[in-house]
Every structure is written in C-alpha cells, then in structure tokens.
Amino acid sequence: MSVSLQSHATARDKAVSNALLPAGTTVVSATSLANVLLPKEKGRRCDFCLSLAPQSEVRLQKCTSCASYWYCGTKCQTSHWRTHKKYCKNINRFCASRKFEQLEGHEKLDALLLTHLLAECSAGGAEEADNPDLSLFMSLLPGPVTGNNAPPTCPLATSRRPTLLVDDLYSRCGNNNFSIHSHLTTIAHGIFPLASRLFNHSCVPNAVAKYRIAPGKEVQMEIVALRDIAPGEEICIPYVDPALLETRQKIFQLTYDFTCTCPSCTALSRLDIPQPAPAGEELISLGTTLHRFLFPVPTPDAIELPKEPVHLETVPSELLCLFRESCLTELCESFSSFSHDGPFESALEVGLTVLAFYVAIYPPNYPQIGMHLLEMAKTAWNVIVTSEHPDPSDPVGVKVLPQAQAYLRLSKQVLDVIGPEGDMEGPLAEVQVLDCLLNKQ
Ligand SMILES: C[S@@+](CC[C@H](N)C(=O)[O-])C[C@H]1O[C@@H](n2cnc3c(N)ncnc32)[C@H](O)[C@@H]1O
Numbered sequence: 001m002s003v004s005l006q007s008h009a010t011a012r013d014k015a016v017s018n019a020l021l022p023a024g025t026t027v028v029s030a031t032s033l034a035n036v037l038l039p040k041e042k043g044r045r046c047d048f049c050l051s052l053a054p055q056s057e058v059r060l061q062k063c064t065s066c067a068s069y070w071y072c073g074t075k076c077q078t079s080h081w082r083t084h085k086k087y088c089k090n091i092n093r094f095c096a097s098r099k100f101e102q103l104e105g106h107e108k109l110d111a112l113l114l115t116h117l118l119a120e121c122s123a124g125g126a127e128e129a130d131n132p133d134l135s136l137f138m139s140l141l142p143g144p145v146t147g148n149n150a151p152p153t154c155p156l157a158t159s160r161r162p163t164l165l166v167d168d169l170y171s172r173c174g175n176n177n178f179s180i181h182s183h184l185t186t187i188a189h190g191i192f193p194l195a196s197r198l199f200n201h202s203c204v205p206n207a208v209a210k211y212r213i214a215p216g217k218e219v220q221m222e223i224v225a226l227r228d229i230a231p232g233e234e235i236c237i238p239y240v241d242p243a244l245l246e247t248r249q250k251i252f253q254l255t256y257d258f259t260c261t262c263p264s265c266t267a268l269s270r271l272d273i274p275q276p277a278p279a280g281e282e283l284i285s286l287g288t289t290l291h292r293f294l295f296p297v298p299t300p301d302a303i304e305l306p307k308e309p310v311h312l313e314t315v316p317s318e319l320l321c322l323f324r325e326s327c328l329t330e331l332c333e334s335f336s337s338f339s340h341d342g343p344f345e346s347a348l349e350v351g352l353t354v355l356a357f358y359v360a361i362y363p364p365n366y367p368q369i370g371m372h373l374l375e376m377a378k379t380a381w382n383v384i385v386t387s388e389h390p391d392p393s394d395p396v397g398v399k400v401l402p403q404a405q406a407y408l409r410l411s412k413q414v415l416d417v418i419g420p421e422g423d424m425e426g427p428l429a430e431v432q433v434l435d436c437l438l439n440k441q
Pocket residue numbers: 008010011012013014140141142143175176195196197198199200201202255256257258259260261
C-alpha cells in the first residue's frame with residue numbers, strides 16, 4: 001500500500017504517503033462493508049451495485065419476497081441475498097411500524113444502514129474474527145453520538161445473533177459514514193472501514209473520495225490524490241463540504257468530536273468576517289471585485305487557475321463579508337437559474353464570480369471547480385448557438401467562443417485529475433462532446 005499509519009497528536013493516527021504520489025494517483029481502493037440507497041434512488045438503482053436502471057424500458061428486477069429491493073440482474077440479487085435474506089421477511093413490517101415512521105428522514109436512513117450492517121455481522125462466516133473489514137470497523141474511533149441514541153433496527157431472521165452490540169456498531173456509524181456520490185450527487189450512504197481507519201479530515205485536502213459504479217460490480221471507493229503528495233506527507237480528505245464556512249466547525253464537533261486546525265480554519269478563526277452578509281446588487285458588485293482580484297486578466301478567456309490554495313488572509317478586507325454561506329448559496333442559485341432559463345450572458349457573469357468563490361474556498365483540482373467550469377463552457381456554448389448575428393462581421397461567437405474553449409480546457413484539466421467516477425457517461429464524456437462542437441467552430 002502507498003500509505004502507512006503514524007501516530008497523530010490528537011487524532012490517534014494519521015495516514016502518510018510512503019512515496020511521491022503524483023496528482024491523480026489512486027491512493028487506496030475499497031468496497032463497502034454496508035451501504036444503503038437514498039430513498040429518492042430506490043427503484044431507480046440496483047440495491048447491490050447501486051448502478052442506474054438502464055435508460056431503456058428494461059426495468060430492475062424486484063425481490064419477489066419483499067418487493068422492496070431492486071436488482072439490475074440475477075448476479076446482483078444472488079450476491080445481495082447473503083445479507084438481504086436476514087431482513088427480507090421483516091423489512092416491510094419494520095418500515096411500516098410506528099417507531100420507524102416517527103423517525104426523521106436521516107434517522108430512517110441510519111436505521112436501514114444499521115440493519116444492513118447487522119445483517120452483515122450475522123451473515124455466514126461474518127464473525128468479527130473471520131471478517132477483517134468488520135474487525136477493522138470495530139477498531140475505529142467511536143464518535144460523540146453514543147449508542148444510547150441508536151435508531152430501531154429491523155428484526156433479523158437468524159439463528160446466529162450478532163455477537164456485536166448494536167450500540168457499539170452505531171457509535172462508529174455517524175463519524176464513519178460516507179456519502180456515496182455520482183458526479184457530485186449523493187446517491188447512497190456507505191461504511192468503508194479502511195478509508196475511515198486511514199484518513200483524517202482537512203478543509204484544504206490533498207485527496208478526495210470518488211466512487212466507481214458499474215452494473216454487476218460492488219461499488220468501489222477510490223481515494224485520489226488532488227495534487228502531488230510528497231513522501232511522508234499526511235493524506236487528508238474532506239469529511240464535509242469545505243464551502244460550509246460557517247457551520248463546518250460545528251459539524252466537526254458534533255459529529256466527529258474534533259476541532260479542525262487546517263490552514264483554512266486557522267485563517268477563518270483569525271479573520272473578522274463582518275455581518276450582515278451582502279445580498280442582491282451589493283453581493284454582485286463585491287463578487288465581481290473578488291473575481292477581478294483572483295483573475296486579474298483583461299478577458300475571461302485568459303483565466304488560469306491558481307496552482308496553490310488561495311490564502312484567505314490575502315483577500316482584501318472589504319471582501320471578507322463575502323465569506324458567509326448565504327453569499328455562495330445566492331450566487332449558485334442565480335447561476336443555476338440563468339444558465340437554465342437565460343439570459344445566458346448573465347449566467348456567464350455570475351458564473352465567473354462563483355468560480356472565484358470556488359477557487360478561494362477549495363484547493364486546486366477540487367471536483368466542484370471542474371464541474372462548474374464544465375457548466376460555464378456549456379453556458380458559453382448556449383450563448384453562441386442562441387445568439388442572432390445581426391452584424392456578420394462581429395458575431396457573438398467571435399467573442400464568446402474563446403471563453404467557451406478556455407472554460408472547457410480548464411474543466412478538462414481539473415476533471416482529468418479525478419478521472420472517471422460515478423455512473424458511466426459522466427462529465428468526462430460531456431467534455432469530449434463539447435470539445436468536438438467547439439473545435440468545429
Ligand atoms: C474516520 S476517523 C479517522 C482515523 C483516525 N485518525 C484513527 O486513528 O482511527 C475520524 C476521527 O479521527 C479524528 N480526526 C479526523 N480528522 C481530524 C482532524 N483534522 N483533527 C483532529 N482529529 C481528527 C476524530 O476523532 C474523528 O472522529
């Protein structure tokens with residue numbers, strides 16, 4: 001393995017690289033011990049491999065016994081039966097019970113994940129000693145949420161009662177629960193003990209988790225280096241979205257029981273971020289100043305992405321009020337609305353400000369930056385194809401085409417580091433299609 005554990009002053013251990021790991025390297029790859037689909041994905045995706053139902057009319061196969069679990073084929077259904085048979089007969093009664101009905105949405109998901117985990121513990125050959133993944137899971141640090149708060153679980157049909165206590169399992173679930181995502185959309189939650197054992201959190205991480213989803217194959221988590229990682233350097237991943245500038249420290253304390261001391265949190269604790277957050281016209285005007293500060297180039301097509309994380313201390317003090325969560329939320333909503341419904345020119349303007357925020361908040365090569373640049377390239381393409389050309393000597397395309405090409409080039413530069421992820425036919429395929437269209441112009 002390219003990493004080893006060393007002791008850490010406050011986090012028990014940390015993962016350090018054994019050699020130079022170039023950007024894009026898969027540091028660790030693992031399958032889940034247990035996972036659960038989000039309710040919105042039930043029936044759309046296979047409950048075993050998590051892949052989407054084919055686009056055609058071919059439907060997923062239901063489990064004929066409970067009719068509540070769906071599979072893309074016999075192979076997945078057979079593989080899932082090893083654990084699914086433990087709760088298949090009882091799951092519908094459990095989900096219709098008052099104690100389950102009364103739970104909040106996220107607690108229902110936890111209850112099902114815990115049920116899947118218990119089924120794994122009681123499946124044949126799954127005693128802790130026989131199952132390295134299970135013993136690794138039990139070696140994880142328990143979180144601050146103690147077992148007494150464990151949600152109800154579905155009764156299991158088994159003569160082999162799990163020897164592990166529900167409370168002990170649950171106390172390790174909250175702080176070791178990954179959001180499985182495809183192209184940045186969360187589709188499921190999962191337990192990946194090896195990644196949990198190895199990686200601490202940073203809001204300026206040098207690696208991220210991605211998931212490979214393919215029909216008939218267990219979902220694979222890969223931890224990918226975002227930049228070159230030097231030998232002996234600690235490898236950290238983000239536990240929560242670093243864009244949660246105001247709430248993330250609270251989440252670390254409540255869910256993970258630590259205070260983050262990464263360079264971004266240290267800078268934020270020293271800076272005096274003024275209240276109230278700007279909104280409306282003032283937000284647009286300050287946001288434009290932020291993008292001019294971060295991209296001091298004459299035209300948008302000359303933009304280059306910084307090679308190092310932006311130090312928040314270097315941002316002019318009159319722009320610090322932008323680092324309230326409501327600012328990015330408002331700008332992202334405007335970008336999304338303009339890029340869907342137009343005017344597309346306005347989307348490009350707001351989009352540049354969103355890009356400036358992302359570059360200030362996320363480290364280089366962070367997936368959100370690449371995905372946003374792809375949306376910018378698509379929007380620029382929409383400006384070109386929807387514009388009327390009243391003056392043939394000055395078509396909009398002459399101005400916007402270089403922008404579209406620049407955004408696409410930068411998007412590819414970022415997304416290539418992370419490589420293929422999620423369901424097939426993702427953003428990298430879109431980059432290819434757009435590349436053909438733009439280079440024909
Ligand atoms: C998934 S485990 C990470 C592996 C852990 N270091 C170990 O030795 O098992 C998560 C726990 O590690 C600790 N941790 C993770 N990141 C940390 C950080 N940046 N600072 C302090 N503690 C951290 C917290 O106790 C957290 O609940």
